[in-house]
Amino acid sequence: MEKLRNGVLLMTVFVAAAVVVEVAAAQTVHVVGENMGWTVPRTGGSTAYTAWASSKRFMVGDILTFNFPTDIHDVLRVTKESYDECTSTNPIGDLIVNGPANVTLSSSGDHFFICTIGRHCLSGQKLSISVTGSGGGILEKLQCPPPEDGSSGGPMTGPPSPSSSSVLASSFFMSVVFVAVSMVV
Numbered sequence: 429m430e431k432l433r434n435g436v437l438l439m440t441v442f443v444a445a446a447v448v449v450e451v452a453a454a455q456t457v458h459v460v461g462e463n464m465g466w467t468v469p470r471t472g473g474s475t476a477y478t479a480w481a482s483s484k485r486f487m488v489g490d491i492l493t494f495n496f497p498t499d500i501h502d503v504l505r506v507t508k509e510s511y512d513e514c515t516s517t518n519p520i521g522d523l524i525v526n527g528p529a530n531v532t533l534s535s536s537g538d539h540f541f542i543c544t545i546g547r548h549c550l551s552g553q554k555l556s557i558s559v560t561g562s563g564g565g566i567l568e569k570l571q572c573p574p575p576e577d578g579s580s581g582g583p584m585t586g587p588p589s590p591s592s593s594s595v596l597a598s599s600f601f602m603s604v605v606f607v608a609v610s611m612v613v
């Protein structure tokens with residue numbers, strides 16, 4: 429009987445661990461514009477990126493990959509006002525000059541990105557996304573790539589702050605273990 433109990437406990441722990449891994453794997457890498465990359469859209473102006481973003485769900489802990497050649501484009505997170513007017517007067521974090529660049533979405537709410545080179549933004553190289561507060565997970569800290577150089581070490585690309593989802597995942601794990609233990613004793 430004791431062996432059976434131990435078996436049930438072990439299995440429950442495994443299931444719980446699998447659930448935690450599942451939650452952690454929910455972090456998504458979004459390649460901005462897919463094959464188009466981060467560039468001046470040939471047609472449609474900013475609707476190109478609006479259309480791309482409309483089919484996506486962005487969660488805290490997710491990563492945006494901006495594919496662009498260094499010196500041809502850049503990435504700057506700005507306020508909505510600056511996004512609307514294509515100005516870099518209200519930057520949030522540092523200008524990212526080296527491409528391709530990964531940006532971790534470390535907070536919920538609306539995020540606005542523009543290219544500051546030439547008239548690129550006015551020609552549609554601008555991205556507006558809405559980030560929802562859950563997602564990510566305990567692995568996001570492990571998966572966060574180290575800064576490739578000084579310019580990508582700004583607050584936008586730094587390790588995400590501990591998200592509530594990882595706390596949720598841990599507490600869920602603990603409660604499942606608790607249930608499992610109480611089942612067998």
Ligand SMILES: [Cu+2]
Nearest residue numbers: 501543545548
């Ligand atoms: Cu550009």
